[in-house]
Amino acid sequence: MLHAPGTLTVFLNARILTLDPRRPTAAAMAVQDGLILAVGTQEEMLALAGPEAALVDLQGQVVLPGFHDSHMHLLSWGLTMDGVQLTGVRSMRELIAEGQAYIRDNPGRQWIIGRGFSDEVFTPRRLPTREDLDQISTVHPIIFTRVCGHICSVNSRALELAGINGETADPAGGRIDRDPATGQPTGVLRENAMDLVTRLLPSPTVEDYKRAICRAGTEAAALGLTTVQTNDLHGASGLQDRLQAYLDLDQAGQLPLRIILQASTPTLEDLRAYAEIYRSCQPGAQLKLGPVKLYADGSLGGRTAALSLPYADAPETDGVLIYQQAELDALVCTAAEYDLQVAVHAIGDAALDQVLNSCERARERHPNWSWRPRVIHAQITRYDQLERMARLGVVADIQPIFVPTDLHFVERRVGATLAQYAYAWKTMQRLGIRTAGGSDCPVEPCNPLAGLHAALTRQDGTGYPPGGWQPQERLTIEEALQLFSSGPAYAAHEEHLKGTLSPGKLADFVVLPADPAALDPWELLDLKVSAAYVGGLQMSP
Template sequence: MSIFINGNIITLDNNKIAQAFKVRADKFEAVGTSEEVLTLKEHDEEIIDLKGKTVVPGFNDSHMHFLNYAVFKSRVNLSNITSIDEMIETTKNYIKENNIKKGEWIISRGWNHNYFTDGRLPNRYDLDKISTDNPIFFSRVCGHIGVANSEALEASGITNNTDNPDGGVIDKENTVPTGILRENAMNFIFDKIPAMTKEDIKKVLKSAFTDALKYGLTTIHSEDLGTAGDLNNLIEAYKELDSENSLPLRFVLQLNLMNKKALEETKSLGLKSGEVSHMLKIGVMKLYQDGSLGGRTAAMEEPYSDVESHGVTIYDQRELDELVLGSQEAGFQIAIHAIGDRAMHMILNSYEKLQAAYPNTDLRPIIIHCQFTNKKLLERFKALKVIPNVQPSFVMTDWPIVEKAVGKERAEESYNWKEMLDLGLKVSFSSDAPIESFNPLYGVYAAVTRKSLKGDPKQGWYSNQNLTIEEALKCFTLGSAYMNFEESLKGSIEKGKLADFAVLSENILEVDKDFIKNIKILNTYVGGKKSY
């Protein structure tokens, strides 16, 4: 039991500001003024003086790839390179410094050709300059395009005669693969990479927990299956960490179940959406319906302005319908990745059929990303009670390329989070890390300013869509809790809810909005216990 006094507590409970709260076990028992809460003090109960510091509910990142982040911490870092030559030199140094042996796979992620001096995608011939003795595969930052060297193409069986898989593209020039693989074509590579062992997963996760806690995160919804490579190993690793009391923050596992076979495997393991313990839950079944803006694989109704393409759809409508209905039958809440408007229309068609099949069920279906919306789409979201799971930090890196990709008219209707809230949609915020930083204060900053971390554009990008600070905080707390059917347990500081909270270095409601990105987390508490 503990009592916290003399704070500036942003409860997010009807925008009430409190000064104190009492924690019993792992929940808030009382919230109010310091004088009110001190009257509840029990013998030898600890009193913690917040000394006027600001407290907010623990941040709840409702979609990221935490294991992927943890794994790539130890691999060659491509996130800040500005040219293909730098990619080559950086990787050569990595091989030398880490004594990488001949034949070992070299895998990484994070390059962004929009930042390259020549602006082009790397290809097999560029990566062959690094090594022809090691298979190399580097995913773009978005995870929807990758490039393989000649050794990796050979190891994965990609030749001049290899056809495009469903939902994927093997780039070729004069019938010869360039090494650039899009969407499902990357599975040729992934199928050859050994799955992580349970012990490897546990070790890697442990190395990254503090990274999340120092940003005030108390719940993470993580999609890790693509990185782990084995569903059973992934689930058992998390369950063992939980049983060993080694999870210092709460996890919700989002399962990327790409086909009926994967769905059947979850049945054999007895998995479905629901609580494993108060620290671990099985969350949504996650599908992908299109790609990314940067790779021009997001599926659009109208073609891109700068390339002759409508993007890529992963499933046709029949396949998507079958997977959505099959997943609900298997006991899973459903979330589907979609960036382009065509992909979202197809998903909403499936969700319409899902609602008709389960008319009296609180389904809370989700679309993750929702970048290229329009009024017609958002009205369908509202009618079907679909939850937009959006990443406000995307605007910081995307804004310079959006109008080039789709033109000004479509850009004006995109990344429209304010319009979503004004329509009454239940919006949830996330980071999609490691694509963007999982620092939620970066996300709040992006939502309220619509600027990059450098402060561009000066007036904000389509600032009519700016959120208030309170709205952004709620999307990162209450919105994420609602998405996961946990609004009665998380998201605000009020009696009966889990005592998950963060102490900030500044009063986020009073600082200049451009300063929000510089606010630090002083302490993070999970269940009333200081975890950072």
């Protein structure tokens, strides 16, 4: 639905939930030049509308601020759509069969790339090895990435091409799994060890990236997302083509939603390169550059999240810290020097200790830093750390959609002591920690309505456990809606533009057939988005 620039559009006959406490509900909204001009009664908005105004009858539907995902991987999601789809496999046999079928259906593929399996649902629970993947092919190199994105399994051909053998040393911040009897690599690579193989993959072109962005972005918009913060820029070497793809799409008006890019900068060289681009790159119509993204540890599923205690189900390890404290300090302090926001992946409590130390030191050395550092995930936390986060003003980027999967293994994995304040969303809010909701897609689906359901119930898809896992950490519907609206806006320094339907803010909103607050939480899983608007223009369906 397109209107000429300057046209005043009035959206009528709606139940508008503004999430603005100054005027929480309205029946109509006036939009002009991509901004909200006013909200109020139907009579008030019609009085604003001259004879040239466009009128849109929403037929009694519910309007909310557009959903906002604070952390995902949009481009990676789009690229995985062309690979082996492993999300639904329930056994090693199914995984092997999917790989074999993919080769039959895609005879021209050189590398066989898949993502999405979880060994937690396999019997027995174990990661695929080179021997398993060799049953798919010994001719094609194969790389299958676990759902978490922090572990991959490769076949013998991929190990050969990468030069990985029994003599290969573990890279810093990574681990090569080895057969204890022979010392030879099993084919399982963790964290930075994955780079030994992934750096051999053919590089997509700018056009490949653009197709992937549009494909994933269109699906995200159909779910009611009007902004996503996406970690799609990787290091100095992999930054230019990906950024160019986004710039081209924005300049052509082809982005189906707003994009805030996060940039992984694992080295000081990468960080400084991004800082120069950040300084020179002007925000576009629907695109802006966002924070530096750092990784402090790995994942719970792969037992690479860094814990202060040994893993309860693997006491020989306490996870992987990607950096020494001094190395992380240098990265965060350099970001502060350039006045760049930092968003640091930290799942385990040992990693969170490191991150909070680095942020505190950076603020001491650079008191004029714009601040608002972010911890992405913050899954295994201690109460003293949550108090410290609140005191420092650190934002927590949380993913409620993780809980339906993770609740089945968290306590078994980390033990009762560390599980006590795991995924502690209500405690965070009670302490005053600002929280922003996301999905980490493609780790989990980016459906915000499923995220709301998880935040409200803390149950899996069968309703287990009754009452929810650690039910004291469940959120109210008001708190959950803010997770996917005003929370991410604050995290991105955009609370003046997004998060509520208030005069002067961007006209980004979602239309639903029913009020989420009036539904049983389980009905949210069946609720379908009627339309998503960005700048007052309908982007989906």
